[in-house]
Amino acid sequence: MAAHGAAERQGMTNSMLGFILFLASEVMFFGGLFAAYFIARADAPAWPPPLTPEQIAEGVKLELEVVLPAISTGILVVSSITMQYAVWQIQKGNQGGMLWGLFISLALGIVFLAAQLYDYTQLHFLADDTIYGTTFYTLTGFHGAHVAGGALFIAVVTVRGLGGQFTAENHEAVEAASMYWHFVDVVWIALFTVLYIIK
């Protein structure tokens, strides 16, 4: 809706500014979860924390397999590049190029989610197995939900793109979806680093 009687400033639109502010709040949400993880980990005498005999008897193991998530990380990074490719193409007015970028990003996003779910089934611990399990599933779960949300966003943008709604001048939704996707990607890289790499 227009600013009646007020001069809308030059540069980005209101919607884009609002979207960036929304992303800032998302950063703070993940910041809160990460802070919890770091405090818990810094405070723990050992990491992963020791298990009770009952947990060991049940076959609980606080271990993570790094290969599949490493591949997933690569997939997500590539999808960020293809997403950016889509933005660059529509900036040049190339709708076809943009659609290819969107399709591939969406497909890679779905592959990532599938790999994540498969990875869950391979783990030998659950969310109630010490703070290790709780933080792992909370962080990756909320990230996964954001990937799913981002994929949905890209799907909507793709459908609108198929309808020819975007031009070189008017493609804000593509840029927003791309920013969101990069955000999700960066969060994942941070997650992958602290959960899988740093021992």
Next chain:
Amino acid sequence: MATVAVPQLSGYHRPAVLDWITTVDHKKLGILYLYFTLFFFAVGGILALLVRTQLAVADNSFVGNDAYNQIFTMHASAMLFLFIIPVWAGFGNYLVPLQIGAADMAFPRINALSFWMLPPAGILMFAGFIVDGGAADGGWTAYSPLAQQTGVGMDMWIIAVIVLGMSSTIGAANFLVTMFRMRAPGMTMFRMPIFCWTMLVTALLQLLATPVLAAALVMLFIDRNYGGQFFDPNGGGNVVLWQNVFWFYSHPAVYIMILPGMGIVSEILPVFSRKPLFGYKAFVFATIGIGGLGFSVWAHHMFTTGSVLLPFFGFMTFMIGVPTGVKIFNWLGTLWGGSISFPTPMLFAIGFVSMFLIGGINGTYSAAVPVDFALHDTYFVVAHIHYVLFGGSVFAVFGGLYYWFPKIWGRKLNERLGKLHFALMFVGFNVAFFPMHMLGLDGMPRRIAVYADSAGWEALNMLSTGGAFLIAVSMIPFLIAVVMAFMRPKDQPDDPWEANTLEWATTSPPPHYNFDSLPPVRSERPLFDARHGDEAH
């Protein structure tokens, strides 16, 4: 990009209720916010009276210990989450677009969404009283592990607070975009009305702090329902973690609750002193300073946990006294040399300054770490928080209501009733809350349902209870004034107070699209300029 000013079709009248439910007009949403929050002010007030009745005499059994814990928890939850925080969204919704000369908020439909998230959350929170185990009873701070022990009412509370937080987060983004992008021509950032500035900083705090609360509440929910171990030391979790994440939000939240009140007072004082705000830029920077420092003082709520870096947080807590002190100077300097009249809004504004002064001074006790060891979690802290949030915020709410009532509803509230309201509330407030300082110094912990006769706290508690009921009585002249006002026709001119800011440049109440024309904006007081030309500069 159509204009908003679509006239109502003359042949068809939608039912008024439907009109209110579907409205995306910032003014109607602002009014809905005000109705909603004042309703929960009443609910929270009734709960407060139950608390005070229970504490009036020693060894009382008016309500049981379980019920007491629910009552004071819901008192605080209603007052903080359902009254004070959203009431500023109400004032902000109504006033920010008008004060910056815009036709509406940047995102009117998202604005409606922000409001309509509140009623379900309020209902969900209070529905706790009818479920097994009762409403949330772990205090509004919901310290873990205690918050793990209580019934499903606690889960409802958690979800309600998350929803309220989402509402204020998206509301905050809306306010920020509105103020950054939709100001009238000529209105630079440093010509924005001071209330807008306080809303801007408040919105920034909400945008950045509220998601952290959401994260904390999510963790608590996972611990309660899915076997999470965040706050369980048996599983390697950390009990104090909750307090860290909770206060990381909730201390900035204290400024979320008071900054717009400071903004309202800083609108009222210049108008009735007939002078500009003394040190406008200093006030703006002090507001930004409070916002920034607000993120670095959270652990002063945790000095007695034995796991806090005491010197750092003590220092930062003292430092936040600096911008607060600057504001006291702003207000005194505004009055100084003025031509001061005392209609009801001005009385509430002066009441705010004097009570907030006490609330600032008794807050320094908690910054002095060794003194905090004695006073933490006693009634001294209860006195402090009420001097800030009642003597401060609530006085500002009523000052704002009396001040903008002519603009919002086109009628003036009766002056004599208003002054009676102020006098009763001012006296009642001090009688209710000043004795709590002494009770705290004498060692009465907060949140206790009963105290022994031998403790010797009965007389002061009885006094305090009397004050609480006097506050309740003070609402009677206010309500009569409101009813009387609504029985009169809308007779208020554009600018009944000889005010300074743009909302007074349009009719009372303003039309749907706000302005027919805008005066030029050459300072932070465009209406003053229009009245007096350049003679007075």
Next chain:
Amino acid sequence: MLRMSLPRRVRLLAAATAAGLLALLATGTASAIQPGGITDEARLMNELFWIVTIAGLIVFALVAAALVYAIIRYRRKGDELPPQFHGGGKIEVAMVGVPILIVIGLFTISMITLVQIDDKADDDALTIDVTGFQFSWQFAYNLNDLGTNTDPNAEGTIAVIGTPANDPILYMPVDEPVEFLLKSNDVIHSFYVVDFLYKLDLIPGRVNSFTVTARETGDFRAQCAELCGTNHALMRFTVRVVERDEFDAWVADEAARQLGEGTLVSSSGTQGD
């Protein structure tokens, strides 16, 4: 004329209330805090409390006086506009400078007191293990660790356990440092002895400790200061500060009694009153 006089009455009321509050604050705090401070540490904190209070009262008096003066002196007398002063210059520097000086002064004094309080820890001190539970307290004394003034005379631990209906008594000797180790196994509690002017939380998963030296004998009331559930308000106890020989006699009695009941070593027992 009534319209004119009403605000003045309100102003007078406000001024009178403010003056009354000031008097109340002074007398109220004085009377409330007088009996406090039975430990060395508390006396330091008491001094700090008074420094903060006096600083606060000076600030309050100055600001309140300026406020009252302004609203009386500068009330509206006519339609003429007052000078439109926007502020700036030296006054704004003072606006920032004065609060900074006040808070830095108070911070420095607080930190000096904090360091003095923390300095008192002593390895040889009598150690009392305090465990908070819903909704009372257990105070355990290791018979091998009763402080330097007494010889270890037995093996084992004696414990005093209270109930919400029957407050426990914590015995401690006067004039010597006593260390408290604070633990909890359920929720957070807070160990608050009013006349120590001190409280410290009992937090599941960690042990907090502090040391005090009491200088007065007598019974002092104390209770949990952190909301801990239904009967939080009933989690009271009494601190009984006694002379060392009286303390030793109490320990001997308790040890003999709990030995007789077979509860000595298992570090549980009944209330020792």
